Amino acid sequence: MDPAEQQYWLDQVAYLVDELDPVPAGLVERAQFAVAIEDIDAEVELEAALWLDQRSLVGVRGGGPGTITFFVGDLTVMVNVTRTGECHRIDGWLVPAGEHGVEVRVADHETSSTTADEGGRFVLTEVPRGTTQILIRMNGGRPRTVVTPTVVL
Amino acid sequence: MTELHTVGTNPPWEGLAGSERYAACMIAARDGDKRALDVLIAELTPLVWHVARGTGLDHGTAEDVVQSVWLALLRHLERLSEPRALAGWLITTTRREANRVRQRMAAQTELLPEYAEQLPSGDPLPETLMLRGERDDKLWAAFRKLPERCQMLLRLTVLAGRAEYREVAAALGMPHGSIGPTRGRCLKSLRGLYEDGDGAR
Structure with missing residues (x-):
């Protein structure tokens, strides 16, 4: 050539x-x-989770409700998103279960947070719609924070 | 989306270019200046994106990998000893992250077989590309048939030829303006695949 x-x-x-x-x-x-992300502690390991099964996510990425799963290492988090008026209700389940802190960050809005119950379940209501990221602050054992990539919910 | 920081002085990276600019941003980011990280993300995401895509990741996964790489930088701000070597670090980290993602996806699909059932069997991933016509389709199809090594090399060759990514050329040991025999072979293969066209191999 x-x-x-x-x-x-x-x-x-x-x-x-x-x-x-x-x-x-x-x-x-x-x-x-x-x-x-606020409150990043240099002593706490930060791990980036992945959304599982990108293809079924197309609807969620497009702003519709649905179930999404993300994982990192041994932790799997299932999240069900339901539209409630102008907001979302988020039902989640952590596997393995643990009473970990859960935060949902939405751009230009206050962060919603809760703690999962001993069965690993958590519910957040009235979560604003928009660019969203979920953080799991894991207590017990090695402290670590798992963060998801942001998606538009 | 980010907070507005009003600082009395001009940002330390102002007026700088290339690796000098990125090094100044890295130092400012270490000192907690969030604007510095935003500048790096805005200016170097194209590099991270094309490396991620160059490894063969689909669109959605590549988007997630881009975010993971920037989170990794946040974690390593203190530990990255040579801020001038940022481009090289980003290329290496993106490749590593892409490989990890592939392994984790495969392992997870094995663990949760119900997800495997939802996956289309062997069909190419639906690409949300900006294909505008037959010629674009043909060019894209030819490019995707190249070995991954060639796809990566050619994408990076294009970026490294631009002023803002001059340090990419350095990171990859590419003399500026040189094509080199390997790149020459990749371009030749691309021409061959394009001319075969219409799905012929």
């Missing part, structure tokens, strides 16, 4: 990078929100 042709194909890759597969709209803002 001569240099001109190399440049042509490199330009095609540049087009692909910029136009066909650009950074998704709002990702920068969501990432900025995700790291703007």
Whole structure:
């Protein structure tokens, strides 16, 4: 391939990078929100959880209700989101169970928080809609905070 | 979305570019300046995104990995000994995080077989791409057929050629403006796959 042709194909890759597969709209803002966590204790390990099964999430990401699951290490968190008027009700279940602190951060709103019961269940009502991140502050044993990526609920 | 911090002086990274700018941001972020972290996220997310996508992750998972990488930076602010090497650290961390995600997804799907049933069997992931026409489809299809190593190298070559990512070139040992034999072969493969077109292999 001569240099001109190399440049042509490199330009095609540049087009692909910029136009066909650009950074998704709002990702920068969501990432900025995700790291703007208050009360981060340097002594407490911070772990980023993952949403399980991206494909079933499409509806949730699009703002509809549904069940979502996220996990990190041995911890699995199932969350059921129900629309209640302008807000959401969030029913969650931590496995393994533990009386851990649960916080739901929504951009431009107060953080909602609660504590899971001994069976690992928690409920938060009147959670505002918007860019949302869930934090689980795990007590007992090695203290750690699990944070989820933000999603638009 | 972030709080407005009003500080009497100009931010220390103002007027700086490239690795100097990122190093100034890192130092300010360590001192608790949240704007500094926001600047890094705004300016370097394209790099993290294209590395994540270059590993072959689907759109949604790549979005999550981008956020995990920035959370990892938050955790490592104090420990990252060389703030000038940020781009290199981001590339390495994104690749590692992408691999971890793949392993964890696979393990979790095994643990919870009911989730596996929901997955479409072997179909390509629905991509939310900005494909505008046949030519775009063809280019994208050809690119995705390249070995992952080539996809990553070509994406990074494009970014490294830009002023704001000059340090990416350094991190990868790419002399500026050079294509090199491996990149040349990747471009040639891309041309070949594009010309075959129409799903032919």
